[in-house]
Amino acid sequence: MKTEDSKKATNEEIKARFDNDVERFSNLESGQQTTIDAPITMELCTEAAKYINPHAKELLDIGCGAGNYTLKMLSKIPDLNCTLNDLSMPMLERAKDRVSAKTSGKVTIIQDDMRNLDFPDNHFDIVLAAATLHHLRTDVDWEFVFTKIYNALKPGGSIWISDLITHDSTKINSLFQDKYRAYLETLGGAEYAQKVFDYIAYEDTPRSLNYQLALLRKVGFRETEILHKNSYFAAFGAVK
């Protein structure tokens, strides 16, 4: 499927890249290196979910990758039924192996674009979406998926998002872009930083924290919370 913006990566291209990148997403301690504060945001999202929904039974992990967020969630609330969604089957296979070893609950994998997910209303206690919503392209996509998540959550259920974000002010956006570039340079030098910036430009269409919090409220969530914000990344969520 070509997206509306023909200069952006297709789902097939995104899937192919992640199919070959399973190892990089399989480290529970470090999380994903290109994400600033990845271990902190994973800890905060899962801890927030535990505080809001301590008796949760049903978990959905959107764009689950190799399952790090679900594993971290299971370390806090054991034996959840886990529904794992991703575009990439190699990611899902790795996630299923790792998650099945840590829960006595049911583990279900769904290989599909998150826009196509179809669940009964009021089904999940917790939804996690880490480093994945930035693949949504248009405002219509964003509202459609947030509405879908809202409907699939039980009343009182919660969503926790950790993601690359933009900023509404162009100048502040440049400030944090520069800070992110400097961070990437400490990991792998200027060439590596440019490589990451190039694939973000081609693959990703992130939205600002303000945009996402307002949209969560618009689709019906009664509370929104910011857990962490550092440079080009934020962790936040909402309660139905």
Ligand SMILES: C[S@@+](CC[C@H](N)C(=O)[O-])C[C@H]1O[C@@H](n2cnc3c(N)ncnc32)[C@H](O)[C@@H]1O
């Ligand atoms: C950066 S990885 C993050 C994986 C995992 N959430 C984590 O934090 O370790 C992004 C994941 O989103 C998946 N993805 C990308 N576009 C997607 C879409 N439209 N629907 C579902 N998953 C998608 C990719 O295949 C990839 O596994």
